[in-house]
Amino acid sequence: MTIRLTNTKTRRKEVFEPINSDRVQIYVCGPTVYDRAHIGNARPVVVFDTLFRLMRHVYGADSVVYARNFTDVDDKINARAAETGRPIRDITDETIRWYHEDMDALGALRPTHEPRATEYIGAMITMIEGLIESGHAYAAAGHVLFRVRSYQAYGALSGRSVDDMIAGARVEVAPYKEDPMDFVLWKPSDEGVPGWDSPWGYGRPGWHIECSAMSYELLGESFDIHGGGLDLQFPHHENEIAQSCCAHPHGSFARVWMHNEMLQVEGKKMSKSLGNFFTVRDLLDQGYPGEVIRMVYLGTHYGKPMDWTHEKAVQAEGTLRKWRQLVDGVPAGEPAPRVVEALSDDLNTAGAIAVLHDLAREGDAAALKASAGMLGLLEDHMGAWTEAGVDLAPWAARLASLRDAAMLSKDFAPVDAMKANLLAAGVEVRMSKAGVELMPGPGFDAAKLEALD
Incomplete structure (x- = not known):
């Protein structure tokens, strides 16, 4: 089966060829764990869970490694601890538990690895030391910064030059920076803020270095796919590429970059000021089944903006009820080739769902159940919501x-x-x-x- 994926870096759809056919490796940027995941945060979870399922089907479950991190050292977490008086570890542990519960409810498989940033501080310090030694980073005023202009390919992912970025971006201008675009790899920590001993003093890592260090430790200097939301393309992913490629110049870091588009609610950008900001838990508590939420997400191609609407949820619920009635008690057969082909064409989930409708009309329950499972739908453990809870x-x-x-x-x-x-x-x-x-x-x-x- 030939898989084609749109590579953000090359801006074209390409045939996917893993570096090692016996080990497909995927890294996806995960959440900063200080609060409940909102429904926009859940979109990349569903998108890359579907990719994970496809790769497992094509290459074998034991041949696919999927890593998604938890950022558990961050100023937002520090602020939440200061507001509540709670220990940081209590907040991050609780939030990770919430995240697992909510993503489980959406039918997402657990990744192979879920590294926490605080478990890889040593690896980050080692990488930073190497960048300083090679001239790509410098220490100043208790900070360590990456020299952006030392990496000539900077901006290739987002398609902008460094000078254009300076002209159009809001960047921190600090007296210790050699260049306005240089970004922080390490920063000092005051009393009461998490920190670790380092060659540059007591401090903590910048945001971008964590994913570079964790992906290297888990997947090596070259791996197949790096994913995340489009909002991370710049500066986070751009900075990841720069520091990783400079730290490991013989590697390619991520060969394929995939970004999902953003989510709206009822045609408008989600925001608390508009009253249309929802967490995944909000929707679950309002009575939307996790499988229904997942179905709505899958109805739009990951590369297009997605609009969450109540009407879509009602339609998805009705469809899933009918499909579940059809497959009730039927063992799964083999996924229909047309479904696998649709997913292999740049994760065309909407096209795959159209095939599921065809299978339902044809009454092929065994193929419907197996094919829906490729999208994380109609799985037995997800079906409790269809039970009436009352004798009709x-x-x-x-x-x-x-x-x-x-x-x-x-x-x-x-x-x-x-x-x-x-x-x-x-x-x-x-x-x-x-x-x-x-x-x-x-x-x-x-x-x-x-x-x-």
Whole structure:
């Protein structure tokens, strides 16, 4: 199977050829763990989980290594600790637990490695020392900074020159910087702020160095794919490339760069000021099943802006309910080649979902179940949300009795009223000569149904 991926660095779709066919290696920038993950943070999780699944299918589960880090040393974390009076480790441990719970709810597989930045401080110091020795970094006023102009290819990922970046970017201008674009590799820590002993004094790493050090330790100086949100392309990923390629000039660092586009809510940029800022936990608590959230994400190609809407969620819920009814009790077969082909074409998840609809119409339940699993859908452990939580049989019997009475009296008003109440509670009503069948539908709410008694 030929896989084609859009490489941000070359700006074209390329045939994916791993460095080592027996070991496909992927690195994705993970969260800074100081608060709940918002629904924008979850998009790269779903995107690269789908890539992980595809690679495992094509190359074998044991041949794919996927690393996604936790940034657990950061000024935002320090500020949260100062606000709450809680120990930093308590905050980061709790937030990582929340993150796992929420991403598990979206059906995301755990990566092979989930390194914490604080576990790799020694590797970061070693890398910084090497950059100083090679002339790519310098120490000044307790800081260590990377000499951006020492790396001639700087800007290749984002397609801008250093001078253009200086003219258009808001960069920190400090007296100890040789050049405004030089960025921090190490900075001093005051009392009460996390820090480690180093050749440059007590301090902590800058943001960018952590991913370079962790990816090198886990995947080596050259690996296959580096992913993340488009917002990380500059400066984070640009800086990662510069420091990694200068620290390990014989390696290629990441050969393929993949970036997912941003997320909107109901057509608008998500922001707290607009009242449309949601965490994944917010949506789960509002009753959106994790599988439904995932389906909405997969409906838009990762390279295009995605719009989260309630209408899309309702449609996804209805589709998944029908598909789950079709595959209930059916063992998975083999994924349909058309689904694998769609995913192999730059993760065309929307095209893969279109094939799932075809399989459902054709009644091929075994292929539907296996193919949906390629996208993290219709897996057995994700299906509890479709259970009504209430026995609908008495309601079906009551509606059938009302219909029988109406056939004699010709007064169908009671039937219509009860049917309307059931629909308002999210119950699908199917009435035929054979009888009355009720099933949970999109937006099913057991509380509304019980309130009708």
